[in-house]
Each structure stands twice: as C-alpha cells, then as structure tokens.
Amino acid sequence: MTDIQNLEDIKQMVNSFYGKVQQDDFIGPIFNEKIQNRWPDHLEKMYGFWQTVLLDVRAYSGSPFPPHATLPIQKEHFERWMEIFTQNIDEQFAGPIADEAKWRAGKMAEMFNYKIEYFRNANQKPLT
Template structure:
C-alpha cells in the first residue's frame, strides 16, 4: 500500500474539500439538505471552504466570517453531525495522513460538536420562549 502524504498545500485542501463535498452531495441523509440549501451556489461554497481550511490548517487569513449562522436554521440534529464527521474522516483518511490531517479531523469533530450543541441550545431557547408566551 502506498504511503499517503500529509495535507501541505492549497491544492491538497482543494482535493480534500472537493472529495468530501462530492461524498456529502451523494449521501442519502446529508445530500438533500446541502443540495437544497446551496442549490446552484456550490462553487461559491467550495471556494469559501478552501479559505476556511487554509485559515484553520495553515494559519493563512484566507477566510473571514462566522461559520455558525448559516447552519443555525438547517434541519439537522446529532445524527446529521455524526454522519458529517463519518464522511469527513473516511474521505480524508483515503487521501492523506500526518499531523495536519489529524488536526483537520480533530477540528472538524470539534466544530460538529459545537454546532450541534449551539443548534440544540437555540432551538430549546426558542421553544421555551414560545411556551412562555402561550401561557396566560
């Protein structure tokens, strides 16, 4: 078996991101959500993700913004985030290995956990607010 190289260039990030989102788009659970949300804006999303991962892994300021708000209203829960991580790790492990590869998987896992936690928090807060308004 050939030895895989670590993520080390922008081209590696593009390969990682493109292959990951190709797999997401085909996934029965995640594909419909992403395809509905992004529709014909996939090229812009992929460009944003290249910058995001450049910033995360290479400490290059290629991304500015707040990644959580676009995800806040998506119809997702822990099952979706678990599947996202499964696809991410499987995809990346087929392409790369090394310290930055492990960093990418750790960062993705942490983001999925945080996004899921925040989405649940906001949904619970909104439900509590709705319930308190309904009470006489």
C-alpha cells in the same frame, strides 16, 4: 500517503468531501437544498476556511455558524458528516495536519450541534 501541505491539498480534500456529501442519501438532500446552484461559491469559501484553520493562511473571515443555525439537522446528521469527513481524510492523507483537520471538524460539529440544540430549546433565533 502524504499530509495536507498546501492549497491544492485543501482543494482536493474539500472537493472530494463535498462530492461525497452531495451524493449521500442522509445529509446530501439538506446540503443540496440549502446550497442549490451555489456550490462553486461554497467550495471557494471552504478552501479559504480550511486554509486558514490548517495552514495558518488568512484566507477566510467571517462566522461559520450562522448559515448552519436554522438547518433541519440533528446529532445524527453531524455524526454522518463526521463519518464522511474522517473517511475522506483517511483515504487521501496521513500526518499531523490531517489529524488536526479531523480533530477540528469534530470539535466544530460538536459545537454547531450544541448551539443549534440550545437555540431550538430556548426557542430563540441565533444572532446572525
């Protein structure tokens, strides 16, 4: 098994991950309801995001949090997302960049969950 090295690896990682997400009984319906027929656009955006984060290629700009801010999700949804993400990486890649992907995904899930909870508890709308 090799590490994540280029855009083709990023595409493989993203496509296989979101393929599993779409089929998942727990988080799949939330993603499918939100994204609907815009999966190709979402995947393109994710290629750019992970290319920027993992390969230091400036392929993404924007703020990843706002689209997630109002989703009907709880900590358990983030845990399931991470479970699928980690398993997906471990099935295909091994090395420091693969480890970095899992670490960054975990930090992102933690931060998104925290921010969503904060806005819910404060009964405020997040800035978009």
